[in-house]
Amino acid sequence: MKVPVCLTMGGLKNSGLETATCGHVDAEADADVCVEECEDDSNTNESDSLCTMIAAVKVLLQGLGEDVNRDGLKKTPLRVAKAFRDGTRGYCQTVKDIVGGALFPEAGIENVIGCGGGSGGLVVVRNIDLFSYCEACLLPFKVRFHVAYISSGQRVVGLSKLSRVAEAFAKRLQAPQRLAKEVSKMLYDTIRPLGIAVALECWHMQFHVMDGKAYEVNSDNQEMCGWNYFSVCAGSGLFEDESSDAWGEFIAVLSLGGVNIKRSCTTASAGQQGSWCPFQSLDDMRLPPVNGKTLDDSELRSNGHMVKKISGPNSQLNLNLQSKVGVSFSMMVAAVESIISAVGEDPKREELQDTPRCFVWWLLNFCLRKPGFQVNGFDWSIADSYRGGSSPLLDTVASTEAVSSGFVTEIDVPFFSQCEHHLLPFFGVAHIGYFCIQEKQQLARSKMNAIVQFFSQKLQVQERLTKQIAETVASTCNTAGVMVVLEASHICMLSRGVEKIGSSTATIAVLGRFVTDSAAKVAFFQKILSRDPTRR
Structure with a gap:
């Protein structure tokens, strides 16, 4: 079999991945597709790196047991590769090229008392909103x-250049403290002011770990509620001294714009660094149990599983991967290392050494559960065939609020899923309403959670997820009608600049009575609107 040219580029060439990426597809046809995907780039190096990332993403998808040729995934490798390339384009930019000749003469205050203009005056640009990639988890x-x-x-710099320099360093694999220091130092070395100060406010998304608990977060920003908040400062020149009057002026100007950052954040950040990324604070990261239980090493070997244990400075990963998918854990890690190299980074850099393993864990944690496995002790292989009668999912729940005619609602059922188009998370809440035919029998809240989590724990699109939840509730609970509303935020939309912070996407699925009963729809929306405003 002829190996596609794109699978022998960059870090994939000698990793053994070329034999695993074409197991069930025609290699020559795959090569033609890859060349077509990459040929839009006139720069040969960019084209090669894009093809390398495309090949690596295909390895990751196959490691998840996915068919890279199914309709929803055909263009996913290209989309993910382009997103990584766009999100890390800062490696191709230099501060000198960005600033260029944008240093303009400006006379300062003429007398010797005071400062201003181009002689010792403070200039502040606030609220430059960007997205970066966390170097610990690639999210x-x-x-x-x-x-x-x-x-x-007597020189000032064009204000837009400050934003562009900030963006150049944000568009790299980063951690907040290094990002602040790099921007501060490079601006100081390039425009040669008396001092440079950089204050960052950063928000890292939360995610669920194996025991189902969400990582604890805190944020005073209403738009980023539920995200892990972290602030850090860095200074050069006159701002190297935290107690200087220059810092006092900077913090005061920030407060005028509603920004509250402590002057001591330059030293406080070192102690907070371990809590920045959830991966850095988890002592143990394990994949979901197989068939309802966690297997030890001997059981994994006897059941045909492959095991890979990795120890990092702050975590120990016990990862298992089903051998039937034909791609080993180490091959998936090598694929991520190839992506890191292709964007212009060194995967052997100390801060990046555990990153490929963490990213693979992240993907596998979503996609290891397959239909037929047990979720919360219930065998989902019988769910699709259930049509009334007794069911382990049905019980009487006094705490679930029911209205007349057997109308039952469950509001704000949380979910966390992974977009199959860009391999980035989307998360939010599901609102479910249904008419229960058998009075006093309805799904317990915990069972409704199980339904939502079962379908969200895999590569998904929000529209399909909404439909699957509605169909499963309808078939499991013997209902006369089901309506599901999903409200979600998509990282793939936010980080690629398509949407603004705070925006969200809503999808609706209706079955049975809700299709024709407008009053039932209105009643359901009123239930959603009447919930506690702090939960919205």
Whole structure:
């Protein structure tokens, strides 16, 4: 079999991946597709790196047991590769090229008392909103820059250049503390002011770990409620001294715009660094149990599983991967290392050494559960065939609020899923309403949670997820009608600049009575609107 040219580029060439990426597809046809995907790039190096990432993403998808040729995934490798390339384009930019000749002469205050203009005056640009990629897990995080400089030599810099320099460093694999230091140092070395100060506010998305608990988060920003908040500052020149008057002026100007950052954040950040990314704070990351139980090493070997244990500075991963998918854990890790190399980074850099394993864990944690496995002790292989009668899912629940005519609602059922188009998370809440034919029998809240989590724990699109929840509730609970509303935020939309922070997507699925009963729809929406405002 001829190996596609794209599978022998970059870090994939000697990793053994070329034999695993074409197991069930025609290699020559796959090569033609890859060349077509990459030929839009005039730069040969960019084209090669894009093809390398496309090949790596295909390995990851196959490691998840997915068919890379199914309709929803055909273009996913290209989309993911382009998103990574766009999100890390800062490696191709230099501060000198960005600033260029945008240093303009500006006379300062003429007398010797005071400062201003191009001689010692403070200039502050606030609220530069960007997204960067967390170097610990390769997931995007939001960063808000506040930049200040004290002019010198009767020169000022074009204000847009500060934003562009900030973006150049944000568009790399980053951690907040290094990001602040890099922007501060490079601006200081390039425009030669008396001092540069950078204050960052960063938000990292939360996610669910194996025991089902969400990582604890805190944020005073209403738009980013539920995200892990972290602030850090860095300074050069006159701002190297945290107690200087320059810092006092900078913090005061920020407060005028509603930004509250402590002057001591330059030192506090070191102690907070371990809590920045959830991966850095988890002592143990394990995949979901197989068939309802966690297997030890001997059981994994006897059941035909492959095991890979990795120890990091702050975590121990016990990862198992079904051998039947034909791609080993180490091959998936090598694929992620190839992506990191293709964007312009060194995967052997100390801060990135555990990143490929963490990213593979992230993907496998979503996609290891397959139909027929037990979820919350219930064998889902019987769910599709259930049509009334007794069921282990049905019980009487006094706490679930029911209205007249057997109308039952469950509001704000949380979910966390993975977009199959970009391999990035989307998360939110599901609202479910249904008419229960048998009075005093309805799904317990825990069982409704199980339904939502079962379908969200795999590569998904929100529209399909909404439909699957509605159909499963209808077939499991013997209902006369079901309506499901999903409200979600999509990281793939936010990080790629398509939507603004705070936007969300809603999808609706209706079955049975809800199709024709407008009053039932109105009653359901009223139930959603009447919930506690803090939960919206």
